[in-house]
Amino acid sequence: MAAHNATHAPDHAPDSVRDREIEAEQQHLDRVYRRLEEKIHEAEFLMDDAAKRGQVGTPGALAERDAQVFQAGVHLHRLNSEYEDFLFGRIDLLLGKDGKKGPDGAHTSVEPADGAIQDGRAAIAETLHIGRLGVLDADYSPLVIDWRAPAAAPFYRATPVAPGRVVRRRVIRSKGRRVLGVEDDLMRPEVTATLDGAELPAIGDGALMAALGRARSHTMRDIVASIQAEQDLVIRAPAASVTEVEGGPGTGKTAVALHRAAYLLYQDRRRYAGGILIVSPTPLLVAYTEGVLPSLGEEGQVAIRALGSLVDGAEASAYDPPAVSRIKGSARMLKLLRKAARGALELAAPGAAPAAPPAAGAPAGDDAQLSLEDLLAQDGAGDRGRRAGSGSAAAPGAAVPTRLRVVAFGGRIELDENELRAIRQTALGGTAPVNLLRPRARRLILDALWARSGAARRYTDPELAAEAREGFDEDITTEADFQDFLDAWWPELTPRGVLAAMADERRLARWARRILNQREVRQLARSLRRLDATGHGPLSVHDIALLDELQQILGAPLRPARPREADPLDQLTGLDELTTYVDRAASGRSRRERLEEERTDYAHVIVDEAQDLTPMQWRMVGRRGRHATWTVVGDPAQSSWSDPDEAAEARDEALGTRPRRRFTLTVNYRNPAEIADLASRVLALAMPGTPSPKAVRSTGLEPRFALSGADGARGAAGAAGAADDAALARATVAEAERLLGEVDGTVGVVVAMHRREQARGWLAGLGDRVVALGSLEAKGLEYDATLVVSPAEIADESPAGLRVLYVALTRATQQLTVLSGGPDEPDADGVPDLLRD
Numbered sequence: 154m155a156a157h158n159a160t161h162a163p164d165h166a167p168d169s170v171r172d173r174e175i176e177a178e179q180q181h182l183d184r185v186y187r188r189l190e191e192k193i194h195e196a197e198f199l200m201d202d203a204a205k206r207g208q209v210g211t212p213g214a215l216a217e218r219d220a221q222v223f224q225a226g227v228h229l230h231r232l233n234s235e236y237e238d239f240l241f242g243r244i245d246l247l248l249g250k251d252g253k254k255g256p257d258g259a260h261t262s263v264e265p266a267d268g269a270i271q272d273g274r275a276a277i278a279e280t281l282h283i284g285r286l287g288v289l290d291a292d293y294s295p296l297v298i299d300w301r302a303p304a305a306a307p308f309y310r311a312t313p314v315a316p317g318r319v320v321r322r323r324v325i326r327s328k329g330r331r332v333l334g335v336e337d338d339l340m341r342p343e344v345t346a347t348l349d350g351a352e353l354p355a356i357g358d359g360a361l362m363a364a365l366g367r368a369r370s371h372t373m374r375d376i377v378a379s380i381q382a383e384q385d386l387v388i389r390a391p392a393a394s395v396t397e398v399e400g401g402p403g404t405g406k407t408a409v410a411l412h413r414a415a416y417l418l419y420q421d422r423r424r425y426a427g428g429i430l431i432v433s434p435t436p437l438l439v440a441y442t443e444g445v446l447p448s449l450g451e452e453g454q455v456a457i458r459a460l461g462s463l464v465d466g467a468e469a470s471a472y473d474p475p476a477v478s479r480i481k482g483s484a485r486m487l488k489l490l491r492k493a494a495r496g497a498l499e500l501a502a503p504g505a506a507p508a509a510p511p512a513a514g515a516p517a518g519d520d521a522q523l524s525l526e527d528l529l530a531q532d533g534a535g536d537r538g539r540r541a542g543s544g545s546a547a548a549p550g551a552a553v554p555t556r557l558r559v560v561a562f563g564g565r566i567e568l569d570e571n572e573l574r575a576i577r578q579t580a581l582g583g584t585a586p587v588n589l590l591r592p593r594a595r596r597l598i599l600d601a602l603w604a605r606s607g608a609a610r611r612y613t614d615p616e617l618a619a620e621a622r623e624g625f626d627e628d629i630t631t632e633a634d635f636q637d638f639l640d641a642w643w644p645e646l647t648p649r650g651v652l653a654a655m656a657d658e659r660r661l662a663r664w665a666r667r668i669l670n671q672r673e674v675r676q677l678a679r680s681l682r683r684l685d686a687t688g689h690g691p692l693s694v695h696d697i698a699l700l701d702e703l704q705q706i707l708g709a710p711l712r713p714a715r716p717r718e719a720d721p722l723d724q725l726t727g728l729d730e731l732t733t734y735v736d737r738a739a740s741g742r743s744r745r746e747r748l749e750e751e752r753t754d755y756a757h758v759i760v761d762e763a764q765d766l767t768p769m770q771w772r773m774v775g776r777r778g779r780h781a782t783w784t785v786v787g788d789p790a791q792s793s794w795s796d797p798d799e800a801a802e803a804r805d806e807a808l809g810t811r812p813r814r815r816f817t818l819t820v821n822y823r824n825p826a827e828i829a830d831l832a833s834r835v836l837a838l839a840m841p842g843t844p845s846p847k848a849v850r851s852t853g854l855e856p857r858f859a860l861s862g863a864d865g866a867r868g869a870a871g872a873a874g875a876a877d878d879a880a881l882a883r884a885t886v887a888e889a890e891r892l893l894g895e896v897d898g899t900v901g902v903v904v905a906m907h908r909r910e911q912a913r914g915w916l917a918g919l920g921d922r923v924v925a926l927g928s929l930e931a932k933g934l935e936y937d938a939t940l941v942v943s944p945a946e947i948a949d950e951s952p953a954g955l956r957v958l959y960v961a962l963t964r965a966t967q968q969l970t971v972l973s974g975g976p977d978e979p980d981a982d983g984v985p986d987l988l989r990d
């Protein structure tokens with residue numbers, strides 16, 4: 154962890170020393186900008202030169218001009234867009250063990266040379282500045298080292314216990330072209346170090362504390378200037394196979410996951426041009442984190458998607474109650490969906506026109522002709538209303554044809570209900586996706602019709618028989634009515650259509666026999682009645698995984714592969730040290746969106762809050778990383794999923810047998826110790842024996858306990874009465890207003906899921922610094938102050954309620970208030986039963 158606590162030399166430096174140090178960094182920054190301007194002039198020169206070539210007028214010259222203009226434009230854009238805060242660190246290093254230099258011009262040795270320190274004194278042999286991109290001076294000496302380069306690793310890794318060559322680590326704060334301040338940590342406080350003959354001073358209180366003390370906004374910041382050693386190990390872990398990271402709340406798992414994506418791209422851009430997918434639990438967390446990668450210069454190749462947005466064309470907008478989530482997320486759904494997909498075949502499309510009675514007789518025709526009118530007959534009162542072509546997707550609802558009648562060789566050939574059912578069973582015996590089994594079913598029907606025609610017996614010559622059969626097949630299949638029959642009898646099913654078919658309780662009960670119990674069937678069917686007959690309507694996050702699974706079970710016509718756009722990086726030459734930012738410059742949002750749309754298979758998949766994925770979600774995510782390497786971060790103690798063993802099995806299946814590398818993060822950078830201590834009481838109930846991460850700072854501000862004034866009297870239905878709700882509303886608003894006065898940044902008000910909408914109403918009008926959140930929405934987010942409303946209501950919501958409450962209690966960076974209502978049974982001090990020692 155941070156060197157700060159153990160060794161930082163307190164800042165006794167007089168202002169003049171601080172000013173001098175800031176001035177020195179300013180001079181360095183000025184030099185960097187001068188160099189960048191030279192680079193811009195080079196790029197502009199390329200543009201001018203390219204424009205002149207255009208006047209030559211030959212096609213070759215024009216093509217060359219276009220390429221140059223493109224490249225120069227990329228550079229210009231990149232250089233201009235990096236003028237914000239890109240130099241942020243510096244390390245002063247001892248002489249290395251050997252004199253070798255890397256491609257970035259820095260010495261590669263990690264360990265100091267023997268004799269680098271003598272009698273407690275040492276001379277600084279090398280100073281490196283660290284920034285968001287690498288810049289080389291004209292003589293190839295490093296002006297700025299990219300934070301992801303090997304030479305920058307000691308900036309993050311050095312600790313007083315293992316300082317390597319680092320004597321002093323400095324974080325530089327700058328805005329635009331101006332250096333505002335510096336914060337130092339001494340890695341070898343016992344050594345008197347000199348630089349150019351003068352003693353090396355240490356300024357400030359340490360960068361980490363400065364970073365953590367800042368007010369929070371609604372978006373996450375990068376931590377590039379203060380990544381801690383245990384986090385750096387994860388960020389830079391080799392990409393191969395699976396990297397698993399566990400750590401309690403606030404240990405930086407999300408931050409580390411995002412920085413790792415940027416690091417992997419830097420390490421092997423070509424490989425990860427195949428795309429990195431970051432899976433996030435909620436759209437709120439996506440919105441909160443999506444600014445971090447652009448601030449690190451990476452966005453084009455990274456898709457951050459919420460679990461409810463992983464399937465193109467579908468977006469989760471509804472919530473399922475915990476009991477329904479449990480059913481939909483469970484691995485049992487796989488079996489049920491397979492049955493439903495097959496069962497749905499027996500249901501024809503809605504919208505079929507009313508039926509005409511079956512034809513009375515076949516008109517006469519010669520042997521080779523089929524009766525056009527009488528090709529198809531349907532039982533019951535259903536006309537075979539023509540459906541759109543065979544590519545149309547059917548959703549279940551109307552009658553399915555139960556008889557096929559064709560006329561061939563001058564006679565009528567018919568397959569009845571039982572025969573058609575047997576053919577369907579045989580066709581479904583295969584494991585291929587249901588929609589793709591249709592050609593097989595078609596063939597089986599033709600076989601049956603041919604056999605029934607008795608024609609085979611008439612031909613002794615196999616060649617003639619084959620010829621006759623070919624003609625027979627062709628005659629039947631070229632008739633539109635036969636096509637219509639197939640469309641109705643083996644319709645192309647859509648995932649949404651099957652999901653909608655499951656909303657019928659009786660039908661679902663049939664499909665779910667020995668999979669779900671009666672109550673589960675009722676709950677599931679009721680929840681799916683949100684959808685219309687075609688499966689459109691509000692989907693929940695769990696429905697999305699079901700749609701994805703159904704897509705697999707049903708299969709879809711293969712989309713033609715689209716050629717990938719040429720990566721502009723491939724075309725870059727020259728200014729190689731600046732390649733870090735190429736994507737940002739080259740990729741407009743539209744390109745990024747297109748890439749996201751097209752991809753379902755990624756080169757690396759990062760799963761955030763992995764403890765929450767249900768078995769069905771693991772299957773969905775697993776399909777997107779079949780050939781990927783993985784980084785999986787999570788905290789079992791924060792899991793809102795009720796059956797961890799089942800989820801672990803699905804996770805193992807998704808990650809396969811790839812070797813795993815495990816890391817644990819142990820330091821809580823979010824919560825002050827006072828808040829972490831309170832949360833640990835719930836942790837002890839939720840997951841006895843699980844250690845709490847160690848809070849890195851303390852504010853001296855204990856959490857506050859407030860009372861709603863509600864008496865907890867319950868109405869006939871067991872729900873809190875209107876008077877209690879009004880009291881809770883008043884107390885919530887009053888406390889939210891108080892907290893808004895206490896902190897500069899954001900206030901999060903966390904309520905039980907069923908109060909989500911209600912709480913939004915309560916807080917409307919308090920401004921956009923305050924946010925109302927259902928307990929499950931709070932996942933991964935943080936606020937300067939948090940108000941947790943009625944812990945008992947949150948804990949009672951689901952079997953995982955205590956873990957969800959633990960999440961709610963660990964969102965605050967500065968202040969926490971717990972507001973009790975009647976069910977919380979608060980003591981005289983307002984401390985709810987659940988949070989008492």
Ligand SMILES: Nc1ncnc2c1ncn2[C@@H]1O[C@H](COP(=O)(O)OP(=O)(O)OP(=O)(O)O)[C@@H](O)[C@H]1O
Binds near residue numbers: 374
């Ligand atoms: N090295 C660091 N320097 C500065 N801030 C840090 C550092 N590491 C983490 N933080 C900050 O601590 C907070 C918590 O980080 P993050 O959200 O990544 O934690 P987490 O482990 O994902 O938490 P949770 O499990 O509760 O979602 C964030 O504000 C993050 O910026």
